[in-house]
Amino acid sequence: MPRFAANLSMMYTEVPFLERFAAAARDGFEAVEYLFPYEHTPAEIAERLSAHGLTQALFNLPPGDWAAGERGLACLPGREAEFAASVDTAIAYAQATGCQKLHAMAGLVPPGAGAALLRRTYVANLRLAADKLAPLGITLLVEPINSRDMPGYYLNWQQQAHDLLDEVGAPNLKVQMDLYHCQIMEGDLTRRLEKHWAGVGHIQIAGVPDRHEPDGGEVHFPHLFDRLDQLGYTGFIGCEYRPKAGTSAGLGWLRRYQASSKAHA
Numbered sequence: 466m467p468r469f470a471a472n473l474s475m476m477y478t479e480v481p482f483l484e485r486f487a488a489a490a491r492d493g494f495e496a497v498e499y500l501f502p503y504e505h506t507p508a509e510i511a512e513r514l515s516a517h518g519l520t521q522a523l524f525n526l527p528p529g530d531w532a533a534g535e536r537g538l539a540c541l542p543g544r545e546a547e548f549a550a551s552v553d554t555a556i557a558y559a560q561a562t563g564c565q566k567l568h569a570m571a572g573l574v575p576p577g578a579g580a581a582l583l584r585r586t587y588v589a590n591l592r593l594a595a596d597k598l599a600p601l602g603i604t605l606l607v608e609p610i611n612s613r614d615m616p617g618y619y620l621n622w623q624q625q626a627h628d629l630l631d632e633v634g635a636p637n638l639k640v641q642m643d644l645y646h647c648q649i650m651e652g653d654l655t656r657r658l659e660k661h662w663a664g665v666g667h668i669q670i671a672g673v674p675d676r677h678e679p680d681g682g683e684v685h686f687p688h689l690f691d692r693l694d695q696l697g698y699t700g701f702i703g704c705e706y707r708p709k710a711g712t713s714a715g716l717g718w719l720r721r722y723q724a725s726s727k728a729h730a
Contacts, residue, residue: 467690469719470496470522470701472669476712483513490517492713496701498523501531503554507561514562521564522701523606523641523667526594527551528570537570539594539607540587540619542578552594559603566667566700568606568641569594571619583619588633595635604666608641611649614676621650623657627664639666643705648673648684655692662696671706678706680718687722 471477471494477485483505489497497519502510514521529535529547538548555567571587595605609626610618620626626640642665644654651657658665670689672682679686693702708715 466723467693467698467702468495468700470494470498470520470703471712472703472705473497473499474501475705475707479712483509486513486517486519488712490519492716493719494519496520496522498701498703498705500525501527502558502562503527507558510558511561520701521559521562523566523568523703524555524558524564525568525570526555529572535572536615536618537572539569539590540571540583541575542582542586545586545590548590549593552597556597556601556603560601565602566604566606567594567598568608568667571607573615573617574619587619588629591629591633591638592635595633595638599635599637603637605635605638606641606666607638608643609646609650610643611646613649614646623647623651623661627661630664640664641667641669643669643671643703644684644686644689645669645671645673645676645705654684654689658689658692658696665698667700667703668693668698669703669705671704676707677709678715678718679704680721681709686718687725690722 471489473482473485477488480488486497502524528537538544538551559567569591574583598605607620607626607629609620609622612618612621630638630640647657648654670679670686672679673684674682
C-alpha cells in the first residue's frame, strides 16, 4: 500500500510552519515534505521530525528570490555560483534531517535566452549537484511543472525530463513525477508511469484541475495508487495540494483508501 507524505507548504496552513509537523503526525502521516525549510535552522526541523516520528521525504534547493518571482536557478546562465552554493545549503538541511531526496527547480526562461545555452547550463549544474549528492546517498530530482500554474518554467514535459536524465548521465538523478502537473500537460497517466518508470524517483498528487484533495476532479487516484503498488513503488507519495476547507477535515480520501486497502489485503 502506498505511503503518503503531507506537504507542509500547502497542508496544515491553519497553524505556523513548525507546528505542522505535529498536526501531520496526529493525522497519521508517516512523512512530510515541503518546498523550503530555510526560514528555520536545520536543528529546528530535525527536532520536529524526531519528536513526532516523521520521515523527511523531500524538499527543494533554494530557488533564488522566491518573493521576487524566481522559481529556481538550475537553468539560468550566470547564476552558476549561486546554484552551487544552494546545493551546499540544502546538504546541511538534508544531513540534519536524514532527507534522501532533493529537488532542483529549473527556473523560468530568461527573456532572450538561447535554448542551447540554457540547456548547457542546466546539464552542467545538474551534473555538479548530482556529483555532490552521490557520496551522501542523496537522489537529485527534476520536476516537469505545468505551464498554466507556472508560465515560463523551463521544464514542462515528462519525455523532456527523461531525455535530460540520459544527457546528464548521473545514476542519482531522477524525475519527480507530479501527477497533477502531468495530467494538465499530457494526461494518459497510467501509460506515462509505465513508460518512464525506471527514471521516476518521487511521486506527488493533487486533484485536477483545482489542486484540492485527490478524491475530486478528473483523475481516479485509487487506480493509480494500485498501479504504483504493482510497479513496486516503495517511496512516499507527496500530497502537494491545497485543502478545500481545513486539512484534517479533508482527509476522508486517505481514510477510505487505507480502509479499502486493508479490506483487500
